[in-house]
Amino acid sequence: MPELPEVETIRRGLEGRAVGRQIVDTEVCHPRPVRRTSAHHLIEGSVGATISGLKRRGKYLIIVLDSGHEIMIHLRMSGQIIAAARRESRPRHTHVAFILDDGQELWFIDPRTFGEVVAFDPLQLETTIPELAGLGPEPDQISLAELRRILRTRRRQIKALLLDQTVIAGLGNIYGDEILHWARVRPDRRSNSLSPLSERRLHTAIGAVIANAIAAGGSTLGDGQYVDVSGASGSFQHAHRVYGRAGQRCLTCGRGWIRRVVIAQRSSHFCPVCQR
Structure with a gap:
C-alpha cells in the first residue's frame, strides 16, 4: 500500500499539473471506487469545478475544488494516479477519469479495486469519511x-x-x-x-x-x-x-x-x- 511518501510525491506531481484547471467531465468506469457514495455523486460533485489546491492527510490525497467541496482519493493496495494527454489510450483498470480543460486527463487506476474516490463536503467529513476525520497528527x-x-x-x-x-x-x-x-x-x-x-x-x-x-x-x-x-x-x-x-x-x-x-x-x- 502506498504510504505517506508515495502519496506526497503524487500530490506534488499533481500540484503543478492540475491546480487552476477546470474539471469538464468525470467518467466512472467501475462502481467499486465510488462505493461509499455513487458515481452520480462524484460526477455531480466534480464536473464544472476548478481545482484550487492539493492536500494530503496521512495516506489520503485530497483535491480541493473552488466549489467548496473536495475529492478524497485513497490508493489502498494497488491504486495509481496518472496524468496524461487525452489522446493517450487509457490503461486497463482505469476506473475513474477526470477530464480537464487543458486536454489532460487524471486517471485513477486500481487493479484490485480496493481504492476509493469520494466527492464530499468538508463540513460533513465526520459522517462521510469518519476514518479521515479520525486521523492522528502528521x-x-x-x-x-x-x-x-x-x-x-x-x-x-x-x-x-x-x-x-x-x-x-x-x-x-x-x-x-x-x-x-x-x-x-x-x-x-x-x-x-x-x-x-x-x-x-x-x-x-x-x-x-x-x-x-x-x-x-x-x-x-x-x-x-x-x-x-x-x-x-x-x-x-x-x-x-x-x-x-x-x-x-x-x-x-x-x-x-x-x-x-x-x-x-x-x-x-x-x-x-x-x-x-
Whole structure:
C-alpha cells in the first residue's frame, strides 16, 4: 500500500499539473471506487469545478475544488494516479477519469479495486469519511514531548503503535520497519519501555526517514504497482535497510541477519544486533 511518501510525491506531481484547471467531465468506469457514495455523486460533485489546491492527510490525497467541496482519493493496495494527454489510450483498470480543460486527463487506476474516490463536503467529513476525520497528527507535526507522551501512556508493541493511523497518520509497514531500524529499536518492544535516548532517536528517525523517502520519490517494490503521476518509479527501495530483506545480512552492522516476525498481522523486519 502506498504510504505517506508515495502519496506526497503524487500530490506534488499533481500540484503543478492540475491546480487552476477546470474539471469538464468525470467518467466512472467501475462502481467499486465510488462505493461509499455513487458515481452520480462524484460526477455531480466534480464536473464544472476548478481545482484550487492539493492536500494530503496521512495516506489520503485530497483535491480541493473552488466549489467548496473536495475529492478524497485513497490508493489502498494497488491504486495509481496518472496524468496524461487525452489522446493517450487509457490503461486497463482505469476506473475513474477526470477530464480537464487543458486536454489532460487524471486517471485513477486500481487493479484490485480496493481504492476509493469520494466527492464530499468538508463540513460533513465526520459522517462521510469518519476514518479521515479520525486521523492522528502528521509525523512532522509531532514534537519530541508529544511523542514521549504517546509512547509512555501506552503499552503496545512499538511497530503496532506506529501503524495505528489514529495515533500517527501516514506510516505503514515499509516506513515503520525503516524508522525502527534507524532508531535501533526492535519492533516488538513495548512503547512504554523505551529509554529517553531511544525516544529521541525514534523522533529523529521518523523525520529523517520520511524526508529521505519523499526526496527519493517514494518506494516502488517488485510488483511495480506504485508510480508517480508521470508513471515513473520511486527509488527509496534502494535505501531500504531491513524491509523485505529477511535472511540477508544487515547492511548497517554487517553482523546480524535480518529477521521477519509478524506484529499486528503484518510482517516486520529487523536486525537483532542493531535493534534492541
